Amino acid sequence: MDTLDNGRLKPHFAMNGGYGPLSYVKNSSYQGGVLESAKAIIEEEIATNLDISTNQIKNTFCLADFGCSTGKNSFPAMHTIIEAIKRKHESSDLKTPEFHVFLNDVVTNDFHTLFRSLPPQRDYGVAAVPGDFHGRLLPQSSIDFAYSSWSLHWLTEVPRAVADRDSPAWNGGEIFYCRERRVVYEAYLHQFERDLEAFLKSRTVEMVEGGIMALLIPGVPEFWDPRKEFTVVSTVELLRSSLIDMAKKGRLSKAKLESLNFPHYFPTPQELSAILQRSPNFSIERMEILKTETFLNAQGHTSCFRAVHQTMLTHHFGAEIVDELFDLYRKKLEASPAFSMPDNDRTIVLLTILKRIII
Numbered sequence: 001m002d003t004l005d006n007g008r009l010k011p012h013f014a015m016n017g018g019y020g021p022l023s024y025v026k027n028s029s030y031q032g033g034v035l036e037s038a039k040a041i042i043e044e045e046i047a048t049n050l051d052i053s054t055n056q057i058k059n060t061f062c063l064a065d066f067g068c069s070t071g072k073n074s075f076p077a078m079h080t081i082i083e084a085i086k087r088k089h090e091s092s093d094l095k096t097p098e099f100h101v102f103l104n105d106v107v108t109n110d111f112h113t114l115f116r117s118l119p120p121q122r123d124y125g126v127a128a129v130p131g132d133f134h135g136r137l138l139p140q141s142s143i144d145f146a147y148s149s150w151s152l153h154w155l156t157e158v159p160r161a162v163a164d165r166d167s168p169a170w171n172g173g174e175i176f177y178c179r180e181r182r183v184v185y186e187a188y189l190h191q192f193e194r195d196l197e198a199f200l201k202s203r204t205v206e207m208v209e210g211g212i213m214a215l216l217i218p219g220v221p222e223f224w225d226p227r228k229e230f231t232v233v234s235t236v237e238l239l240r241s242s243l244i245d246m247a248k249k250g251r252l253s254k255a256k257l258e259s260l261n262f263p264h265y266f267p268t269p270q271e272l273s274a275i276l277q278r279s280p281n282f283s284i285e286r287m288e289i290l291k292t293e294t295f296l297n298a299q300g301h302t303s304c305f306r307a308v309h310q311t312m313l314t315h316h317f318g319a320e321i322v323d324e325l326f327d328l329y330r331k332k333l334e335a336s337p338a339f340s341m342p343d344n345d346r347t348i349v350l351l352t353i354l355k356r357i358i359i
């Protein structure tokens with residue numbers, strides 16, 4: 001293996017663990033809401049595009065979920081995929097293999113809750129694989145089906161230029177990118193490109209030839225009207241506005257605010273497709289634009305955002321500001337006409353089905 005949990009990932013702050021009211025388990029229905037729309041497409045691709053004749057000799061079928069968190073949305077996804085593969089075997093004269101699922105997330109993930117949440121009736125083996133999915137994690141040619149949902153938008157690091165005061169891309173106080181500041185936008189886009197390419201390079205080695213990969217990556221459309229509509233990018237902007245208010249009240253320092261940048265990138269369909277098309281080892285079999293089926297009110301939305309970002313924000317600003325920050329954030333959501341209507345949510349999820357090219 002060239003690298004094992006290769007150390008590229010800067011301090012990574014996992015989702016809120018456990019089963020409490022602030023946990024990711026209790027507050028991830030928004031991310032999970034896309035599986036319903038993705039299900040039919042994944043099932044269809046398994047039925048028509050997955051070659052099951054090749055794994056008859058080893059008689060095992062291995063799946064991996066990259067960025068599984070504590071499992072709430074991972075287990076239904078793994079179940080959907082396995083059931084579709086079983087049906088495919090049952091309608092052929094091929095023997096149904098044994099199933100093994102590898103659940104990956106960063107080392108700081110709450111794997112204890114993941115294990116405690118394992119479905120008791122499952123008919124597949126499970127192993128946890130801690131580490132950064134941008135590097136090698138699994139044995140060569142071992143994975144028949146790779147899956148990742150709502151995870152690949154996490155960057156290995158904030159683009160360096162954005163955090164450098166001497167760079168034209170210095171982003172002090174903005175906390176995220178916007179299309180108007182091209183230099184910052186491009187620094188983020190290039191980081192996303194590098195990271196996705198690193199992810200695909202590792203999966204190239206780990207996947208069997210002809211293996212299928214389903215990626216669900218949150219993104220944004222080419223255009224949306226920020227005065228009337230919102231996306232996942234606008235929620236970060238709302239957090240920034242809450243942080244600015246708190247800085248003005250002296251509740252946090254300007255320096256702390258200036259040094260915060262969110263380590264995410266939400267691609268447009270065109271951007272994602274351009275990166276994936278450059279991959280020499282995967283063919284794009286299908287790309288669909290989906291939406292989550294879940295609409296959250298301001299409180300639900302705040303809890304979801306908090307379950308994902310609390311650890312990072314606590315590390316940056318200290319635990320004492322976090323309740324107040326999310327309270328302010330919720331009030332801003334409630335006051336915003338754009339956020340009050342489900343139809344105004346223009347966040348998309350890009351479902352891509354890739355196939356490991358047979359050489």
Ligand SMILES: C[S@@+](CC[C@H](N)C(=O)[O-])C[C@H]1O[C@@H](n2cnc3c(N)ncnc32)[C@H](O)[C@@H]1O
Nearest residue numbers: 031067068069073105106132133149150151154
């Ligand atoms: C928003 S959660 C999504 C969890 C789950 N897939 C779902 O759909 O609910 C993103 C997950 O990706 C994980 N993650 C982010 N970057 C990662 C990396 N480089 N390697 C492994 N896991 C990563 C995070 O720790 C987190 O658990």
